[in-house]
Amino acid sequence: MKKPTSSLLLIFITSISFFTNAQGQTIDQVIKPKESLAHFRFLASDELKGRDALRSEIDIAAKYIANQFWKYGAKELSNANGYFQPIPFRLSQPPQSALIQLDTSLLKHGDNLLMMDGGSLKGKFELKIAGYGLEENLKNIDLNGKILVTRVGAPGKTNPAEILELGRKKQQWAKGKGAIGLIEMYHLPNTPWGLLTNYLNKPRLTIAESFDQPSSIPYFWVKDLDGKLMHFIDQNKSVKAKISIESKGNQLIKGRNVIAKIEGTDAQLKNEFVMLSAHFDHLGVGRVDAEGDSIYNGARDNAVGTVALINAAQYFAQNPPKRSVLLCAWTAEEKGLLGSAYFAENPLIPLDQIIYNLNIDNGGYNNTEIITVVGLGRSTADPLIKEAINHYGLKTIPDPSPEQGLYDRSDNVNFAKKGIPAPTFSLGFTAFDEEIMKYYHQPADEVDSMDLEYVMKYWKSYLLTAQKIANMKEQPFWLPGDKYEAAGKSLYGY
Ligand SMILES: [Zn+2]
Known part of the structure; x- marks a missing residue:
């Protein structure tokens, strides 16, 4: 390859600035x-x-x-x-109130419970544990009329954006299998519970699946940093959750x-x-x-x-x-x-x-x-x-x-x-x-x-x-x- 002579280079450089100047003048006009x-x-x-x-x-x-x-x-x-x-x-509004009674533990929205999505619900419901609540975890289990209980996120998926995205999917999967609610046990030390729930406990806008009015099952996070609640449910399979939610529901925007x-x-x-x-x-x-x-x-x-x-x-x-x-x-x-x-x-x-x-x-x-x-x-x-x-x-x-x-x-x-x-x-x-x-x-x-x-x-x-x-x-x-x-x-x- 030949090195360009300095005069060629000069012509090249002037022609660049000539174009730039002409374009600049047109922009000015x-x-x-x-x-x-x-x-x-x-x-x-x-x-x-x-x-x-x-x-x-x-x-x-x-x-x-x-x-x-x-x-x-x-x-x-x-x-x-x-x-x-x-x-x-979809605009998700925090509920007016949400309580879950699990044996002797009382879970309260804004405290050790965060209602993420869904409408009003009242009654006593059976619980079903299924790992992380991923599609493969749900394959052969009966969720009809039950509340699915899972760990939050998934192995290797622990940052807030990932767990939120995944949570919405789990909610869809659970609903598809007839579940009437989803509880994710929150145990991640890297993002403090208080920080995250403060941020999430307000009206939130997300992209909805379609223009149809959203209908979704109630979806909660429960603070369970030491895993004790999860262990308790696992040991006492017959325990039911007494739930009382008054919700404003979701709005399509x-x-x-x-x-x-x-x-x-x-x-x-x-x-x-x-x-x-x-x-x-x-x-x-x-x-x-x-x-x-x-x-x-x-x-x-x-x-x-x-x-x-x-x-x-x-x-x-x-x-x-x-x-x-x-x-x-x-x-x-x-x-x-x-x-x-x-x-x-x-x-x-x-x-x-x-x-x-x-x-x-x-x-x-x-x-x-x-x-x-x-x-x-x-x-x-x-x-x-x-x-x-x-x-x-x-x-x-x-x-x-x-x-x-x-x-x-x-x-x-x-x-x-x-x-x-x-x-x-x-x-x-x-x-x-x-x-x-x-x-x-x-x-x-x-x-x-x-x-x-x-x-x-x-x-x-x-x-x-x-x-x-x-x-x-x-x-x-x-x-x-x-x-x-x-x-x-x-x-x-x-
Ligand atoms: Zn900006």
């Missing part, structure tokens, strides 16, 4: 401050009451985003419901992601999609702050990212890149990354056609000379990200506090797990310091406390980055050794 800020002020307004996925104002936000996608010329997906992907959510696409210009590459995503929900109305404000506007988190998607609809509809662009505004991120999780499991575009996910989400900023890209240093698209951000006179830094696990705490992770390279674009932060905490998940997170000139540069950097990646010659991929590299290879068949 299309994306105007007043128009973008009008979207921003609307989405972060008090009238939308903090865009809580459990409040009706979330529908106003969703419709607004859909209308902007339509106005600017982004298209509906043929397998969606207009610009929407409907999602069945209809949620929606907002989805649109812009077709690419290249006959081949248009079958590949660069997914641009941002969650549009926030925390709603809550605790009053020192100023008497109780509306969590979520300007930084994440109206600013939502406007980046609206700007992308406007810019790319007029300037489509070679690859197609998929615009995804997720609901219910703040309830546990639910909207993106639903799409990852029910994708409207096959996941192996989505070659990259440029997510945008924000806690806040403490430095207006940089943009922080959580996940920088993990894919082959990095040089393009830096080039685009550099065009606006800003520097790119990676996640400054990897110990916070931000990469695995935002919507991007639902796609990274599937193998799609998926960084998150964020306003410049160098640490989770006092300046960030002033606004992070606070009522003070409002448009007027932000540096709007910086916000304009931030929006434009996002567009230029997206454009470069959508025009990349090679498909971007994980750098060797990344923990999601194997998932990527299996997704794309490398």
Whole structure:
């Protein structure tokens, strides 16, 4: 291979910056401050009451985003419901009261008992122990009219996310075998009972199986750290549980992601999609702050990212890149990354056609000379990200506090797990310091406390980055050794 002469190199470098400059100028012509800020002020307004996925104002936000996608010329997906992907959510409410009497032990909700799910129930019921309550444990046992008693989690599955996911499955399996309830004995020392039950003992949103009204059997956790209760039941097979629950029951909530696409210009590459995503929900109305404000506007988190998607609809509809662009505004991120999780499991575009996910989400900023890209240093698209951000006179830094696990705490992770390279674009932060905490998940997170000139540069950097990646010659991929590299290879068949 011949080394390029310095003059060739110079031509090469100037041609890169020539393209970047031309694209940057087009972005300047299309994306105007007043128009973008009008979207921003609307989405972060008090009238939308903090865009809580459990409040009706979330529908106003969703419709607004859909209308902007339509106005600017982004298209509906043929397998969606207009610009929407409907999602069945289930809201589980803590019971008014729940008591279980087991011989001489009285178990009380909020104390040594936690009712996780299900409706009212009263009576005396037979108990049946079956290991961890996994499908193989339930094969040859009769659960009809009985309460299934199991250990929480499964061997090797002991972290909170795993045991919650597994618990919901056990509940379905038990119900399928005719059980009228499920008790999981909690014995895990690594997550304290008090911490976990405090977190869980409030209304919780999860993804439901379907849009049918949820019907589920009562499901409990019982504190049994030393295993004594489990042992007692095992030794006294005839003991019955006297149960009394007054429950508010569960509620079906209809949620929606907002989805649109812009077709690419290249006959081949248009079958590949660069997914641009941002969650549009926030925390709603809550605790009053020192100023008497109780509306969590979520300007930084994440109206600013939502406007980046609206700007992308406007810019790319007029300037489509070679690859197609998929615009995804997720609901219910703040309830546990639910909207993106639903799409990852029910994708409207096959996941192996989505070659990259440029997510945008924000806690806040403490430095207006940089943009922080959580996940920088993990894919082959990095040089393009830096080039685009550099065009606006800003520097790119990676996640400054990897110990916070931000990469695995935002919507991007639902796609990274599937193998799609998926960084998150964020306003410049160098640490989770006092300046960030002033606004992070606070009522003070409002448009007027932000540096709007910086916000304009931030929006434009996002567009230029997206454009470069959508025009990349090679498909971007994980750098060797990344923990999601194997998932990527299996997704794309490398
Ligand atoms: Zn966020």
